[in-house]
Amino acid sequence: MSEAQAQRSAMPRLNEPAPEFDTKTTHGPRKLSDYKGKWLVLFSHPADFTPVCTTEFVAFSKAHPRFQAMNCELLGLSIDSNFAHIAWARSIEQNFGVKVPFPIIEDLSMKVAHAYGMIQPGASDTSAVRATFFIDPDSKLRAMVYYPMSNGRSIEEFLRLLEALQTSDKHGVATPEAWKAGEKVIVPPPQTQAAAEARKGEGYDYTDWYFSKKAL
Incomplete structure (x- = not known):
């Protein structure tokens, strides 16, 4: 099997159990089972202290109460250390007046990034692309959205998609x-x-x- 085939075979699939993780974050240890009974939006970004990622974290942080109102938590990730995450979160609060209220995964080993297909060799072998995963209260993967490194995501669209998923499930x-x-x-x-x-x-x-x- 080629490296590209190995990457594709590792990609998670919709309506199947989301890949497990047990990892260090800026809010202490986190594992997938911590979110059982809630929706989870797990999203990756290429690197701390980068401008596009900063705009996304500001928007995710401002929208955090709206996600929580829909029984959904947020969890970020990049291939950076906890020290870098903490320093960047403090910089965002200082420069933009917005406190990052959700955890950010330290993934220096790229274990979580590879499990979720966040590493796209065509974009980078060492940074995660802008991947977003919607995981339901039963820990099943329900939606995946990928953006290139150069373009920021729409957090309003993610809120809309979350409400649509919940509406479809309920009715x-x-x-x-x-x-x-x-x-x-x-x-x-x-x-x-x-x-x-x-x-x-x-x-x-x-x-x-x-x-x-x-x-x-």
Whole structure:
């Protein structure tokens, strides 16, 4: 198996258990089981003391109460030491007036980064790309989002996606493009010809047998 194939085979997969970790962070030891019963957004950044990463940490920190209100915790990671993480968090507070309220994983060994496919050889062999993982209360991986090193993520989109995932789980529905809370959701398509023929009369916002919406 080539190195590239080994990297791909190590990639986590959606709707399967998220890779375990037991590691040092700026808030003390953390392991995946600590987050059982809650959602977790685990995200990596290329390096401390870099400008794009700083904007993301400021935005994640400001949004932290909104994530917590949705039973979700945040956990950062880069291939830097705890000392670097602490110094950077203090710098963010001093220069931007924002306190980083969530832990940051020290991953000098790159063990967690490799387990989650955060290292992309086409981008760098020594830094994690901007990878974001949504892990549900049962420790299953539900979504993965990758950004290049040069471009910052949208934390508002992550909040939107988290709410969409929780809505789908709670109500057994799907959500359309750019869906936001309060908008209509998509009813699962019928699975038999008879059910398809009956769909029009079921009281949904009907467009065709496979495309119907409803309000929650």
